[in-house]
Amino acid sequence: MEVIRELVDLVSRNKLKSIELLGQAEQGRTSMVNSLYFKIASGEFISDEEAASYYFDTQPADQSYRKLKNRLKNRLINAVFFIDTKQPGYTDWDQAYITCCKEWAAVKILLNRGASKVAVDLALKIFKHAQYYQFSELLVNISKILRLYYSTRQPDVRKLKYYNDLHTEYVRLWQCENLAEDLYIRLVHNHLINRSQAAPGSSLAKTYYEQLRPLMEEHRSYHFLRHVYLLKVAALMEEGNYMETAIACDEAINALAAIAFVPPQAFLTFLYQKLVCHIQLKDYPTGRTVVERALELENEGSFNWYKNRALCLLLALHTRNYQQAYSIWQHATCHPSFKQLGKRSAEHWKIYEAWLQYLIFIGKLSIYPPETNSKFRLNKFLNEVPTFRKTKKA
Structure with missing residues (x-):
């Protein structure tokens, strides 16, 4: 039930026209799928046991209930593609990412069905947005498609070289971003598992940061810089060096501010860490300023x-x-x-x-x-x- 409830909550919060997306009721009556959706959305059903008992007077393992639940789940997943990203709460980055992902799915389907010209035309459109917003994984995949197209389907030596060079560049960027994310995830996981067993003087964060620091001159993408600075801040925090940590937070904020599209959440992460520093330093007036700045975002x-x-x-x-x-x-x-x-x-x-x-x-x-x-x-x-x-x- 947790998966269905999460989907129902997503659809409800995004104000989708659930009746149309879930399917019209037959002969003016509410279908069982729609009924289940509304009862979960209203909180009337919390568990599978309640829903199975209501509709079929049986247990959740019953085949009839599982079919009903799967029909609702599949329709809700389809409804996700109709989320209106122009409503409040979606940043430019959110809108661009969701649109690019949906259109990339269309490209893959078009290629599968042999409509390569339409697929490439759409891929080129996505590519421009992906370059601006630094969606490295999409850039790797699209440049791969384009170099294949200009090498076999529509041979063009100049374009083949252009997209092949870009593919090499974006693969390297993607690998570095993945490395930075992987090291940060390892640090967080280690902290959660060994919360009370950290050895004095040992700093995984510092080791990881030093591993990534030489790559900062070559790569200045949002995803890469964010994780590198998170590791730097964590390393300084572990040392109890709050003054240097606050400075590192400002360094991170300035580096990210140089990127036009960075979502507000990225700045908030470092503002929170900076606030912790000022609390520890007993610099409360500056702390209050940080609080007010964060609230605006x-x-x-x-x-x-x-x-x-x-x-x-x-x-x-x-x-x-x-x-x-x-x-x-x-x-x-x-x-x-x-x-x-x-x-x-x-x-x-x-x-x-x-x-x-x-x-x-x-x-x-x-x-x-x-x-x-x-x-x-x-x-x-x-x-x-x-x-x-x-x-x-x-």
């Missing part, structure tokens, strides 16, 4: 918005603005999208709540009117933060 209720609110709450606590800290916590946890946060992120907010409860207990924070059932219970709290309880960091 965020959508309220998004994952990044919650991350900003969490850091802002920490800033308020450090500056002893306890009432402000409580207001931030209340606004965030009462937001409709709070329930969609992952378990680990939600645990952070449970810990913040415990801090605020302690401030209330010692008389540093007053709530008007006093909340009912607000008595802090340690056992209940520990049960609500299983991840942090294991690492004893809560």
Whole structure:
């Protein structure tokens, strides 16, 4: 059910005309597929057991229910291609990426059916957008198609050399981007698995960064630079060098700002790290400036918005603005999208709540009117933060 619910949520959030995309009802009646869609979207069905019992009075493993579920799943996947990227919330980068991916799928189908002229005409159009937005994987695939076309289908020595040279260049870029991403993923995975076992003085981040640093002169793509600077910031953070980390964050922001199309999320990542540095350095006025700059780039209720609110709450606590800290916590946890946060992120907010409860207990924070059932219970709290309880960091 989780896969279907995610698809339903995607279709619902993007305001697709679900009735048309899922298929018209027969004789004016709502089809069973549409009925299942709307009941999942409204939250009436949370599990497969509920849906299977409602429609067939059986278990989820029943063939009739599985067929119904698969029909809905297939229609929802088809509906993804009709997402309107011109609605609010889609950056230029988002629009370009989704459009290029859809059109590239069309190119592959056209080539498969022998319509090579149409396919190449569309591929050339995609190629220009992919070059501007540095979609390296698409550039590798399209240049491969074009060099094949101009070598066999429509022989042209000049164009063959041109696209062959570009293919070589983009393969190298793609490989470097993949290497940078791979090293960053390894670092994050190692951190998650060995959270409390890091050896003093050992820095995978620094090793990985030094491995990539010589490549920065040749490659300045968004995807490559982002991961290289993430590793550099992580290396400096591990050393506890917050001043240098803040400088590295500014360096990353400036490097990315030189690229015209970079999405706001890329800047937010480094603004958050910079804010952490200023909190550690007790440079709260600068921290407040960073918070305000980050807020301009965020959508309220998004994952990044919650991350900003969490850091802002920490800033308020450090500056002893306890009432402000409580207001931030209340606004965030009462937001409709709070329930969609992952378990680990939600645990952070449970810990913040415990801090605020302690401030209330010692008389540093007053709530008007006093909340009912607000008595802090340690056992209940520990049960609500299983991840942090294991690492004893809560």
